[in-house]
Amino acid sequence: MRFSKMHGIGNDFVVVDARQAPLALPTVQIRALADRHTGIGCDQLLSVEAPRDPSCAFYYGIWNADGTPSGQCGNGVRCVAAWLHRAGALALDRPVRIESPSGPVSVRVLDAHRVTVDMGEPVFEPARVPFTAEGPAAFYPLSLDEGTVQVGVVSMGNPHVVVAVEHLADPALERLGPQLTGHPRFPAGANAGFVQILGRGHLRLRVHERGSGWTQACGTGACAAMAVLRRRGQVDESVQIDLPGGRLQIDWPGPGTTLWMTGPAAFAFEGEWLPGPR
Incomplete structure (x- = not known):
């Protein structure tokens, strides 16, 4: 082949x-x-x-x-x-x-x-992600081994859970990634993204992908992280996102419009x- x-x-x-x-x-x-x-x-x-x-x-x-x-x-x-x-x-x-x-x-x-x-357009309705919840929300509490974590949930054609963190080098993320990917409230599993906000137009991101584990980059994960933070009003409509393998540009004015991703x-x-x- x-x-x-x-x-x-x-x-x-x-x-x-x-x-x-x-x-x-x-x-x-x-x-x-x-x-x-x-x-x-x-x-x-x-x-x-x-x-x-x-x-x-x-x-x-x-x-x-x-x-x-x-x-x-x-x-x-x-x-x-x-x-x-x-x-x-x-x-x-x-x-x-x-x-x-x-x-x-x-x-x-x-x-x-x-x-x-x-x-x-990013999909935030829990049933369409799919994610078990009563209705859409900007934050959901998820129970993990380390305690309760506040997360955002969105579909970009596949399910994503997004967690804002202070430091991407935190060793706890190595344990949290697999726990979130396989969390029972995601019946089809999820890609777990950990995002650090450097400014309104600049983010850093690591993603633990369902079926593949930690990867150098995740395009839909970058889209998901930006969409969750944009919905909360924490970033502008054009954002540069640095992943371990390089940089992507994500553009999304907000609800009612589609999201664009540009990269190599x-x-x-x-x-x-x-x-x-x-």
């Missing part, structure tokens, strides 16, 4: 051309492919396929490193757009709709290595995967 290895500020992907036929790999093979010691190694596997929705030019599938499917991936969609541009399927600076497992998004390739994406997409190498006995 031919593949491209790509990354968006360190969030790394295996991208497969499946435009002729949908990708169908069993979970055990996805895990083998994602293994960093005996496979290619990646946070997510992405397939580029023919669209299901006739209003879209292409479809992309997303699988986490543990083989579970995902509804959306912000860094991944930028890589898909850059891959399609290099393949001659997307022109520069021309908006195009492509289809994710959670629905269509609009992308625009700014240059060979930089893409902007309309990620849709990079090619690492090409290859052929030959799955064998483990």
Whole structure:
């Protein structure tokens, strides 16, 4: 199976051309492919396929490193757009709709290595995240081993829980990340983002992703962190977010409008995967 290895500020992907036929790999093979010691190694596997929705030019599938499917991936969609541009399927600076497992998004390739994406309007209704709660709120108390933590909850096509912290180097976050990702009030799990506010236009972020663990970057996590803080009035409508792997720009005026994410997409190498006995 031919593949491209790509990354968006360190969030790394295996991208497969499946435009002729949908990708169908069993979970055990996805895990083998994602293994960093005996496979290619990646946070997510992405397939580029023919669209299901006739209003879209292409479809992309997303699988986490543990083989579970995902509804959306912000860094991944930028890589898909850059891959399609290099393949001659997307022109520069021309908006195009492509289809994710959670629905269509609009992308625009700014240059060979930089893409902007309309990620849709953040969803705060608990049932649509999904999250168990009586109704929308800016803060929810969650009981963890360390005590009660105040969190924000939002969907960006996948579920996110956001915690504002004073210091990202706090060792307690190593324990809190997995606890939040698997918290029983998130029936489908959640991506756990820890955000430090440096100013109204500048944030720092770490994300523990469901199905992949701690990653160098999470595009939807950056969108979620900005959306939660913007809803609380703590940040401006354009924010720079620094993650361990690099920087993203997130723009969202507020409710009733869509959120845009802009950042790089990079090619690492090409290859052929030959799955064998483990």
